[in-house]
Amino acid sequence: xxxxxxxxxxxxxxxxxxxxxxxxxxxxxxxxxxxxxxxxxxxxxxxxxxxxxxxxxxxxxxxxxxxxxxxxxxxxxxxxxxxxxxxxxxxxxxxxxxxxxxxxxxxxxxxxxxxxxxxxxxxxxxxxxxxxxxxxxxxxxxxxxxxxxxxxxxxxxxxxxxxxxxxxxxxxxxxxxxxxxxxxxxxxxxxxxxxxxxxxxxxxxxxxxxxxxxxxxxxxxxxxxxxxxxxxxxxxxxxxxxxxxxxxxxxxxxxxxxxxxxxxxxxxxxxxxxxxxxxxxx
Amino acid sequence: xxxxxxxxxxxxxxxxxxxxxxxxxxxxxxxxxxxxxxxxxxxxxxxxxxxxxxxxxxxxxxxxxxxxxxxxxxxxxxxxxxxxxxxxxxxxxxxxxxxxxxxxxxxxxxxxxxxxxxxxxxxxxxxxxxxxxxxxxxxxxxxxxxxxxxxxxxxxxxxxxxxxxxxxxxxxxxxxxxxxxxxxxxxxxxxxxxxxxxxxxxxxxxxxxxxxxxxxxxxxxxxxx
Ligand code: SF4
Ligand code: SF4
Ligand code: SF4
Ligand code: FES
Numbered sequence: 001x002x003x004x005x006x007x008x009x010x011x012x013x014x015x016x017x018x019x020x021x022x023x024x025x026x027x028x029x030x031x032x033x034x035x036x037x038x039x040x041x042x043x044x045x046x047x048x049x050x051x052x053x054x055x056x057x058x059x060x061x062x063x064x065x066x067x068x069x070x071x072x073x074x075x076x077x078x079x080x081x082x083x084x085x086x087x088x089x090x091x092x093x094x095x096x097x098x099x100x101x102x103x104x105x106x107x108x109x110x111x112x113x114x115x116x117x118x119x120x121x122x123x124x125x126x127x128x129x130x131x132x133x134x135x136x137x138x139x140x141x142x143x144x145x146x147x148x149x150x151x152x153x154x155x156x157x158x159x160x161x162x163x164x165x166x167x168x169x170x171x172x173x174x175x176x177x178x179x180x181x182x183x184x185x186x187x188x189x190x191x192x193x194x195x196x197x198x199x200x201x202x203x204x205x206x207x208x209x210x211x212x213x214x215x216x217x218x219x220x221x222x223x224x225x226x227x228x229x230x231x232x233x234x235x236x237x238x239x240x241x242x243x244x245x246x247x248x249x250x251x252x253x254x255x256x257x258x259x260x261x262x263x264x265x266x267x268x269x270x271x272x273x274x275x276x277x278x279x280x281x282x
Numbered sequence: 283x284x285x286x287x288x289x290x291x292x293x294x295x296x297x298x299x300x301x302x303x304x305x306x307x308x309x310x311x312x313x314x315x316x317x318x319x320x321x322x323x324x325x326x327x328x329x330x331x332x333x334x335x336x337x338x339x340x341x342x343x344x345x346x347x348x349x350x351x352x353x354x355x356x357x358x359x360x361x362x363x364x365x366x367x368x369x370x371x372x373x374x375x376x377x378x379x380x381x382x383x384x385x386x387x388x389x390x391x392x393x394x395x396x397x398x399x400x401x402x403x404x405x406x407x408x409x410x411x412x413x414x415x416x417x418x419x420x421x422x423x424x425x426x427x428x429x430x431x432x433x434x435x436x437x438x439x440x441x442x443x444x445x446x447x448x449x450x451x452x453x454x455x456x457x458x459x460x461x462x463x464x465x466x467x468x469x470x471x472x473x474x475x476x477x478x479x480x481x482x483x484x485x486x487x488x489x490x491x492x493x494x495x496x497x498x499x500x501x502x503x504x505x506x507x
Contacts, residue, residue: 035439048445050425053438057427 005029006037010044019047019055023062031067068103068110070148072128074136076113079120084137088124089113091141108149121260121278166190166207166262166275168253173233177253178207184215192237192251195227196220202231205264212264212271222269225249239263245272286354301345301356302330310358313367313387315374315457316408317346321417324409327374329387331366333357342366372396377403383457404458405435411452419451 009025019041026037033056042049056062074080074089089100092111096104103110117125122134126141128148133140168177168190179191184206194203194216201217203226220226228237228251239252243265250263255277265272274281283294288305295304300323305312315327325347332345334356342362357363371391374384376398384406388394409426412435416422423446427434437443 038438048422048425049438050422050443054425054427058429 006040032063068108070109070129072111073114075117075125077116080123083123085124087138088136091138121280167256170230171254172235175232193229193231224268226266243272246270284350284352286350288356295350299350301348304350321413323347326408328370333360333363377401378406378458381458410455414451414455421445
């Protein structure tokens with residue numbers, strides 16, 4: 001632990017006794033709250049060590065023990081629980097040979113349970129290093145652990161992408177919009193047609209939720225509006241919703257055979273999107 | 283001045299007076315546990331419940347923290363109050379039956395049994411020790427840690443605190459360990475043996491069950507050798 005680092009973090013708060021945000025910054029840097037750091041926070045902010053310690057132990061987000069390089073959290077909220085999260089957690093406990101909240105002896109993985117990640121429709125949910133795994137079953141646990149160890153979903157542990165793969169289809173004719181021949185980010189892309197000022201052509205977007213590039217056949221300006229069309233039945237996919245970011249109309253597709261709807265902004269350069277699953281908006 | 287009615291008796295009190303103080307001034311007894319004169323009100327034990335208001339709007343509040351209001355109607359011993367108070371006593375007995383203070387309260391209210399799962403906690407989280415240490419001893423050596431069922435009292439990192447002066451104030455007010463650390467001389471209220479090198483408790487049978495923030499206390503050290 002570098003004393004200077006901690007002092008920097010503390011002084012960034014400009015003398016205000018913003019204990020929680022100071023502790024958050026320290027935790028982000030060191031993955032946990034070292035004892036010396038808490039002592040420094042106490043002396044520097046003028047709060048008593050007892051209070052600082054009380055705050056640090058009150059919030060589950062803070063840890064007084066070093067955490068592993070990777071963090072895997074399984075949701076045990078009500079929805080995930082009834083969808084079988086218990087068995088998933090049991091599997092993690094068995095495979096990693098630890099209790100929730102503990103870290104593997106090689107300091108690689110910290111496994112913990114959380115109480116709700118707010119994506120109940122996708123439960124049981126497991127988040128590893130910020131990557132969401134939806135509808136996890138006992139069998140997938142092994143793969144998730146492997147991927148986490150190898151850091152195949154981003155190893156810095158700081159990435160906060162909410163990524164999972166979507167199966168998109170046309171709301172009119174119901175045919176799949178997934179183009180298995182064209183991969184983006186290691187996943188098949190979603191392909192629709194779009195009408196632009198320079199003519200009608202294809203547009204591909206990643207099926208990975210969390211990534212919002214639009215790849216077009218034609219070159220159009222970033223602020224151009226695109227009219228989305230189904231490549232199969234030709235119907236206009238424009239929905240009633242307006243983009244929350246830029247107010248442009250949004251193109252709408254069904255997700256996973258109709259359990260959800262994804263709307264994406266029809267402006268070329270806008271990443272606005274709304275995903276609704278089982279009535280819940282993410 | 284604020285005028286309120288307690289058990290039908292009108293009383294005028296200074297602004298900022300709590301119901302508890304007003305009731306005691308009029309001579310109505312209200313049992314308390316986490317309240318201590320000289321320490322700030324905390325409202326943790328709920329033993330001091332009273333009923334305020336009328337009819338369907340009547341509700342139970344903790345009198346030690348509720349400030350007197352103009353025209354407030356207070357009942358300190360209505361049926362509802364007694365029922366709630368007995369329940370609180372049962373709950374206290376369920377968590378810390380060995381406390382002499384709680385036993386005395388229970389016997390005064392004729393509670394002889396409790397209906398909950400029996401536990402043998404060392405601490406009922408009344409916060410008296412924390413307030414004592416902070417407000418009277420100006421030390422802030424101990425405090426609450428954790429939350430929910432994991433909440434506990436102690437020093438940061440569970441090691442001997444640099445700011446603790448071994449005054450024994452925390453143990454003196456503690457309803458759960460008071461008896462233990464007064465050892466054989468309850469009237470002396472605090473033993474303080476740890477501080478004057480003649481700890482009487484080393485001889486005591488239940489030495490290892492003792493809870494003492496003075497760790498490592500002189501007594502413990504002597505016992506070890
Ligand atoms: S003995 Fe230590 S912890 Fe207890 S009241 Fe005194 S200073 Fe505080
Ligand atoms: S240790 Fe004693 S005084 Fe302190 S909170 Fe617990 S019961 Fe109350
Ligand atoms: S541990 Fe022993 S010597 Fe110390 S205060 Fe308690 S009874 Fe007294
Ligand atoms: S004395 Fe009022 S809540 Fe404890």
